[in-house]
Amino acid sequence: MPEPQIFKQNQIININENVMRRLSIEKAIDLSKKKWIIGYMDPKGKSNRRSNYNAANNVYEGIMESCRELKIQVKEPHWIELDNEADMEALEEEIQFYMTGTG
């Protein structure tokens, strides 16, 4: 079969894996204010649980940089910090808090 073709800025481009990797997004989402949340665990006090703060911060920085490259509008996320990521009730409360607009 021939290579697939896509429309991009009124041009037709033949697609392969390398071209695909460099493509900007056709219809980009909006991650501006109140549109996205990052959640992670950071246990308080003495705990055997490991903090995911550094990983979450890496994810945040990577997404912010990628957004700029892929021309996606982005603003600061809402952050959810959990004492224990297995505590689903606490997470649910945080989600409700965010959704009711008080977060």
Add this chain to the structure above:
Amino acid sequence: MLVMVLGNESLYDKHKQLYKLYQIPSQVVTARNGAKFNLSKASNVLKQMNSKMGGDLFNLKLPEKMNSMKTMLVGIDVCHSGGNSIVGFAASVNKELSQYYSDFIVQKKGQEVVQAQMKESIKAALDVFAKNHKNVLPTDIIIYRDGVSAAERSQVIQKEV
């Protein structure tokens, strides 16, 4: 969109169930992946987020004769590597073939031909398609069916189509 950085990967299902309950599109990144989150990983994750939130990664150039049609593109394949055989199912739900409904079916190990459950997946995909097209169903359905040997072809036509 909720991006959750998760240390304990076994909590994945519980987290996903909660996000589904609140109808929040979500992206789970394991803390292991997050620790080495380079630009290439970030770009891949962001593209997945873009799709989950209804954005399009690209628009295909479709043959002109398809302009007047409302085509649904379906892809089906079966993976036999685990304890069961898993059917992967994806169906386009917009005219541009850029948004997809997806589902999976668990069946007996080694079984290639998908039986009755296929009907439910197709029906759910058609419902989403109709919802996106003012209750109009596709005019045409193209099915890509991978992994079928010549001997199984007649069975697939009889039982799946």
